[in-house]
Amino acid sequence: MHIFTGTAQEWDHKAALEIVQQIKDKPDTVLGLATGSTPVNMYRRLIEMHRAGQVSFSKVKTFNLDEYVGIPREHPCSYYYFMQENLFSDIDIPPESVSLPDGNAPDLEEECRRYEKKIADSGGIDLQVLGIGHNGHIGFNEPNTPFESVTGIVDLTQSTIKANSRFFESEDQVPRQAVSMGIKTIMHARKIILLAKGADKADIIQKALQGPITPEVPASVLQLHPNLLVFLDNEAAARL
Ligand code: GLP
Numbered sequence: 001m002h003i004f005t006g007t008a009q010e011w012d013h014k015a016a017l018e019i020v021q022q023i024k025d026k027p028d029t030v031l032g033l034a035t036g037s038t039p040v041n042m043y044r045r046l047i048e049m050h051r052a053g054q055v056s057f058s059k060v061k062t063f064n065l066d067e068y069v070g071i072p073r074e075h076p077c078s079y080y081y082f083m084q085e086n087l088f089s090d091i092d093i094p095p096e097s098v099s100l101p102d103g104n105a106p107d108l109e110e111e112c113r114r115y116e117k118k119i120a121d122s123g124g125i126d127l128q129v130l131g132i133g134h135n136g137h138i139g140f141n142e143p144n145t146p147f148e149s150v151t152g153i154v155d156l157t158q159s160t161i162k163a164n165s166r167f168f169e170s171e172d173q174v175p176r177q178a179v180s181m182g183i184k185t186i187m188h189a190r191k192i193i194l195l196a197k198g199a200d201k202a203d204i205i206q207k208a209l210q211g212p213i214t215p216e217v218p219a220s221v222l223q224l225h226p227n228l229l230v231f232l233d234n235e236a237a238a239r240l
Pocket of ligand 1: 034035036037038039065066130131132133134138139140160164
C-alpha cells in the first residue's frame with residue numbers, strides 16, 4: 001500500500017496524473033469510476049489535462065461502481081447524470097464506451113449478472129477509483145457485505161441514506177436500494193486508487209487502513225490488495 005498525503009489540491013492533481021499515466025501506458029485502459037463529492041475536483045483536473053492535449057480517452061472504457069435503483073437517468077441525483085456532468089460530457093470518451101449499472105432495468109437480478117459479465121468481457125478493470133463512506137462502504141457495499149460478493153442489488157443503510165440526502169430535496173427522496181459492483185468485483189481490479197478528504201473521514205480511514213480486516217468495515221479488505229494507492233488530504237490522514 002502506498003499512501004500519499006497533502007492538501008486536497010495536491011492530491012487532486014497527483015491522483016489525476018496517476019490516471020493520465022495509466023492511460024498513456026495503456027490507451028485502451030478499463031477504468032472503474034466512483035461518484036460522490038470526493039473525486040469531483042480530480043475529474044476537473046482530468047478535464048483540464050484533456051483540454052491541454054495531455055490525455056485522450058478515445059480508447060478508454062469505463063465502468064461505474066454503482067447506481068441508485070428506481071430514479072430515472074435524467075434525474076440530477078442519478079449517478080448517470082453525475083458522470084455526464086462531472087466528466088463524460090467534457091472529455092472525448094465515446095458514449096458507447098461508458099457503462100453504469102441500469103437501476104431501472106425491468107429485471108434487476110439479470111442486470112447485475114449482465115454488468116458483472118460485461119466487466120469480465122472487457123478484460124477486467126485496470127484501475128479502479130474509490131471513495132469511502134463514513135461507515136467504510138466502498139461502492140454501495142455496506143458493512144457486513146461478504147468479501148466474496150459480486151455485482152448485486154443492495155439495501156442502503158440509514159446512515160448512508162442520511163449522508164446522501166444532502167444531494168436530494170429531502171431524505172424521503174433518497175432511494176433505498178442501489179445496484180453496486182461487489183467487493184470481489186472491486187478487488188479484481190489490477191490497481192486501486194482510494195481517495196478521501198476531510199476530517200470527517202479520519203476515523204474510518206484509520207480503521208480501514210490500520211484496523212482489523214473485517215466485513216464490518218468493507219474498505220478494510222483493501223489492505224489485502226496487492227496494488228493499492230491511497231490519496232488523503234492532511235485532515236483525512238490525521239489519525240494514521
Ligand atoms: C456514496 C457512493 C460511494 C462514495 C461515498 C462517499 O454513497 N456510493 O461510491 O464513495 O458515498 O461519498 P463522498 O465522496 O461524497 O463522501
